[in-house]
Amino acid sequence: MGNICRSPLAAAVLAxxxxxxxxVRSAGLAAKWVGRPADPPMIAVARAHGYDLTTHRACALSAALLQWADVILAMDHTVLTALRDRADEHTRPKLSLYLGDRDVPDPFGHPAEAFEKCVALIESGADHHVQPLGAAGRSATEHTR
Incomplete structure (x- = not known):
């Protein structure tokens, strides 16, 4: 929602x-966090897993970003519903849940274990969206810009 936990991590994992x-670009629905860095616990857990979120600054979703994207991934059903409300007939078909039919729970305000679980879930979904580096076959851009 605020672009300080799940979405920046997913962008780093996919990139x-x-x-x-x-x-990959990351944006949130709630404008109150715009310009702020990722949540410190998320930065720490991401770093432990090899992802750098230190340069991330939260930004709000825009109509231009919806148009730009080939695929728009929501972290949970609540976000997906909000995206569907904002999307037009051109962008609505691009929308899906990151994990297909499951939510990635928001770890914000929860203990470290919730952030670890978030990383594991986001890493587990990466192959559904981009081809791993060095893999033969389809292009890494087949599912995302």
Whole structure:
């Protein structure tokens, strides 16, 4: 929602997983966090798993970003519903849940274990969106810009 936990982590995971052929952007629905860094516990857990969120600054979702994206991934059903309300007939088909039919619970305000679980869930879904670096076959950009 605020672009300080799940979405920045997913962007980092997908970008690292897909390499230079993948362009990933992260945005949130709640504008109150715009300009702020990722949540410190998320930065720490991400770092422990090899992802750098230190340069992330929260931004709000815009109509231009919805148009730009080839795929728009929501972390949970609540976010997906809000995205559907904002999307037009062109962008609505691009919407889906990151884990297909399951939510990635928001770890914000929860103990460290929730952040660890968040990383594990987001890493587990990466192959559904981008081809791993060095893998033969389809292009890393097949499912995302």
């Amino acid at each position: 690292q997983h897909g390499g230079a052929a993948v362009e």
